[in-house]
Amino acid sequence: MMKPRVFVIGAGAAGFFAAISAAETFPDAAVIILERTDKVLAKVRISGGGRCNVTHACFEPHQLVKFYPRGNRWLKKPFKAFDAKDTVNWFTNRGVSLKIEDDGRMFPVSDSSETIIDCLLYQAKKFNVQLKLKYGIDRILPQEDGTFLLLGKHDEVVEADKVIIASGGFPKRTGYDWLRERNIEVVDPVPSLFTFNIPAFDLVPLSGISLPDVKIRIVGTKLETTGPLLITHWGFSGPAVLKLSAWGARALNQMDYRFKIHISWVATHTEDSLRALFEEQKVQHPKRGISGNQLFFIPQRLWKKLVANAGIGEDTRWIDASKKDLNKLIENLFRAEYQVHGKTTFKEEFVTCGGVELADVNAETMESKKHPGLFFAGEIMDVDGVTGGFNFQNAWTTGYIAGKNVLK
Numbered sequence: 001m002m003k004p005r006v007f008v009i010g011a012g013a014a015g016f017f018a019a020i021s022a023a024e025t026f027p028d029a030a031v032i033i034l035e036r037t038d039k040v041l042a043k044v045r046i047s048g049g050g051r052c053n054v055t056h057a058c059f060e061p062h063q064l065v066k067f068y069p070r071g072n073r074w075l076k077k078p079f080k081a082f083d084a085k086d087t088v089n090w091f092t093n094r095g096v097s098l099k100i101e102d103d104g105r106m107f108p109v110s111d112s113s114e115t116i117i118d119c120l121l122y123q124a125k126k127f128n129v130q131l132k133l134k135y136g137i138d139r140i141l142p143q144e145d146g147t148f149l150l151l152g153k154h155d156e157v158v159e160a161d162k163v164i165i166a167s168g169g170f171p172k173r174t175g176y177d178w179l180r181e182r183n184i185e186v187v188d189p190v191p192s193l194f195t196f197n198i199p200a201f202d203l204v205p206l207s208g209i210s211l212p213d214v215k216i217r218i219v220g221t222k223l224e225t226t227g228p229l230l231i232t233h234w235g236f237s238g239p240a241v242l243k244l245s246a247w248g249a250r251a252l253n254q255m256d257y258r259f260k261i262h263i264s265w266v267a268t269h270t271e272d273s274l275r276a277l278f279e280e281q282k283v284q285h286p287k288r289g290i291s292g293n294q295l296f297f298i299p300q301r302l303w304k305k306l307v308a309n310a311g312i313g314e315d316t317r318w319i320d321a322s323k324k325d326l327n328k329l330i331e332n333l334f335r336a337e338y339q340v341h342g343k344t345t346f347k348e349e350f351v352t353c354g355g356v357e358l359a360d361v362n363a364e365t366m367e368s369k370k371h372p373g374l375f376f377a378g379e380i381m382d383v384d385g386v387t388g389g390f391n392f393q394n395a396w397t398t399g400y401i402a403g404k405n406v407l408k
Contacts, residue, residue: 003030006406007150007160009137011035013044014378014395015166016120021403022164023127029407031129034150034158036136036167041117043168047392048105052113055396056389057100059085067390069192069247070353071383075394077363082397090396094119103228103239105389138178142371162373162406164366166399169352169379179356183370187382189354190253192246196261197342198235202309207233209299215267216240219260219337223248226267231302234344236261242387245343249353249384257343263336265306266296274330278318286319296333306332351391355382366402375402 004026008019011033023031047053058064061079065072088098088106096119097109108115124131139151140163150158169189170176176186214229216236223244230238245252252259266274277295281288291314294303308314310328312321321329356376360369368374377399385391 003028004161004407005029005159006031006162006164007148007158008033008164008166009150010165010167010378010380011040011131011133012166012168012378012395013041013120013392014168014380014399015164016041016124017396017399018164018166018375018377018403018406019129020120020123020127021400022406023124023129023403025404026407027127031127033124033129033131034135034137035131035133038133040131040133041120044116044120044392045113047113048107050113051107051111052116053105053107053389053392054091054098054116055084055087055106055393057084057104057106059083064390064393067388068383068385068394069249071358071381071394074358074361074363075383075397078366078397078401081364082400084393086400087393087396090400091116091119094123103388140178140182140374142182142374146373148373162375164375164377164399164402164406165380166377166395166402167380169355169384171352176355184368185357185360187354187357189352190249191343191345191351192249192353192384193242193351193387194245194343194345195232195237196235196241196245196338196340197257197344198338199341201233201235201338203231203302203305204233206231206299206301206305209302210238211265211298211302213267214240215264216244217262217264218244218248218252219262221248221251221259223251229263235340236263236338237344239387246351246353246384246386252343258339258341261338261340263338264334265298265302265336266333269296269334271330271334274334275326278321278326278330282318282321287317289314290316290318290321290329306336351384352379353382353384355380358382364401365405365408366398367405375406377402 008015019031019033061083065075098106099109136153137150138153141149148160173188210230215226217224225244227240228238229240291304291307310332312325366375378395
């Protein structure tokens, strides 16, 4: 009797996890990964600067879903089946220890993405998962007997009993045409996780300076976030910006990435508390220079720039500062305004907002509601998380569930 044939489209994190899960659960099946390029686990290799941010130390599913701008409600059931704690246990049980960093991100103790890649490759080989590279699929044709024909770009034809699509997100709408052809609903993609470009950026000389706790608000919207910020030679980056770009992905796309932001360099303060603190400085340190003695743990070079932008001279002492001077400094600290015009994709770790409509996917099995036997895993669906290991967690979870259910 012929083995049931399970084809996984895509050799990324979700694809490998789905294939391993399927092969381990159904040892009598033939599980084959088809990858369009000549590379496997590309995002795993570059994630976290080559260290691989495997997941996040958020071990309560009801809290974990809050880090997903798209898919947060839908993910409640999947995360009950396989969450961040399960991810840690899965890798630990296979010889890969993970560590938690101060911000909650989790990496292999080796600090090398190759550790994760080697683990996945070993598990795939252990369970006889086959891998075919440079094998792109352009069409899926469901057959009357419930099987599928997969058509490749060079007229290859593959017969599949079950199919798991884990090809990742596509940056353009046309990337999903092969799915729309099968009447699969797709939410148009737009970029997520990007940095903010600012023309004529006056902080360019401060490129490389980072702050641990900054509040950013997009003017005219309710979009606001707090977290670490990095000044770059083109604008702003860092977790706070990336998080804001994720939550505002569709709104910012509609603005054509032209909008104003307000930055509070002192996120824990109010205007009134700043004013009171400045009055205290005038009383306790009247002859101390403002520019040369920074407050709030703001880096010295940034503090001097903010003071100068307030029109306060380099030699001005607290006792000499007028009410107008201090009001301007408060404005620069609490509500500095910058005009964003454009974006830069976060390195090669691009993430798209959009993909297969979640209403068309069974959250308990990852199976298509329109095409029984067709499953989805990872970023091909309209799910995306903020930076910090959440997108990989979505890949592990949905891949694991798709594999476990593909032949049930």
